[in-house]
Amino acid sequence: MAWRKVLIIAGLILVITPVQADERAGMAAFVKGDYRTASLEWRPLAEKGQAEAQFNLGVLYDQGLGVSTDYAQAADWYRRAAEQDHAQAQFNLAVLYANGLGVAQSDAEAARWYRRAAVQGLSAAQFNLGTLHETGVGMSQDYRQAADWYRRAAEQGHAAAQNNLGLLYANGQGVTHDPVIAYAWYTVAAAQGNAKARFNRDQIARSLSPAQEQEGERLATEYRRSVRPPYP
Known part of the structure; x- marks a missing residue:
């Protein structure tokens, strides 16, 4: 699967x-x-x-x-x-x-x-739990819970969680549809070398206005500054 x-x-x-x-x-x-x-x-x-x-x-x-x-x-x-x-x-x-x-x-x-x-x-457990909530494996599918756990991991610098949180914002699943926030999280993950996030950022950038892309970059900088050291 x-x-x-x-x-x-x-x-x-x-x-x-x-x-x-x-x-x-x-x-x-x-x-x-x-x-x-x-x-x-x-x-x-x-x-x-x-x-x-x-x-x-x-x-x-x-x-x-x-x-x-x-x-x-x-x-x-x-x-x-x-x-x-x-x-x-x-x-x-x-x-x-x-x-x-x-x-x-x-x-x-x-x-x-x-x-x-x-x-x-x-953070690794938060990411996996978010994945299970998103896919409905071992529990009921719940995008809001998926977004919550992805966010917790993302705020600890977990690149895959940052990318997946971006996907939820891009699709409006469990969170309000917001391509600018999606772009920001993709950018944060891409800066860590996440290839999927880099691809997703470049794809969604095509639909953004210059002003939106500028706002996405500002948010990405803000998110990077707020990232906490991971546990353990």
């Missing part, structure tokens, strides 16, 4: 998270590429309930680093961290549900875990 291709834009979050003092041995080993030692150092901490260690161990199983690739194990460790409100683990668990890796495929479960990560401010 097309929506899966969109979700891949956000992908899995595979960056090992910052560690507490008692996890440094595992991090030192990971940085050196000694993934087996990293797994041995993190496992007892993960079993004691440390969310960061649980997430990190999930990443190792997800990618087959120092251990055999095992999506069921990855899902188990992600879930343990996710239930402690570890946003990155919630996101990765959602991706596994969306693709049926290590768990039974479930769009509804994917949406549930994306939402939990999104409300914590994770």
